Amino acid sequence: MITGLLDNLDTLLLIAFGTGALAGGVLMLVLRHPMQVAIALISTMVLLGGIYGLLGVHFIAAFQVLIYVGAVMVFMVYVIMLLDARDPSFKRRFSGMLAPGLAFGLVFLELLAIGVWYGAPSSSSPAGRAGFGLQQFAEAFLNEYWLHFELTSVLLLAAAVATLAVIKGARKRNG
């Protein structure tokens, strides 16, 4: 009985986190100031981290909070503070593409929903669920995919060099 109760609690928390993440995503579309949008995005990311924790992949939840919220979004918040001018884009939130963008987005969402409804595999039998822990992840990561990881470090290096090149080029043009 207790496992059934815990299972229900799991589902309840999953639905609550999912609803919260969705609400954060909707808020991102309607809020005015970039800082408010950033807060909405951060809450969405933290709630997604909660979902990953509920799914049992705790290390991805930790990555989500550490890398996304801790690094990417902190960087973003710094830039928002750096650029906080009286910007005309704060007064008029939406571009001229509001109606076609919304129509396209809703059609796209509907197509995705149809695809999910008919295409996604079902996990109706709980025994079919095959979670994995940090050990399997680490073995796959360091045995099979180490080369890919090294390649991403090359990507990061390229991004850093490109950043420097962009800034240097602009400085040279401005004299």
Added chain:
Amino acid sequence: MDRVHLLVALSAALFALGLIGVIIRRNLLIMLMCMELMLNGVILSLVTFAEQTGVAAGAVLVFLVFVVAAAEIAIAIPIVLLLVRQKRTLDADAFSDLKG
């Protein structure tokens, strides 16, 4: 509607919301953040499928997507800063110089 359907539907909804945000919002930084939301939707579906099938490769892919997101932000933010220095605004409509 079971759990996998719910989570994949949530990831599709997040992706679509991010796409709508990139199209309809005017502020460059908000457009960037909406792109992050799209990446988050993709990561959610990756984690869901990886957890359901028990294949650790999905989690490895999630890790690589994190790195790509970090690189994307690292290169996008300086470009936004330079654009703002040029036009003194974050408004995406101000950068329509190539429009015929």
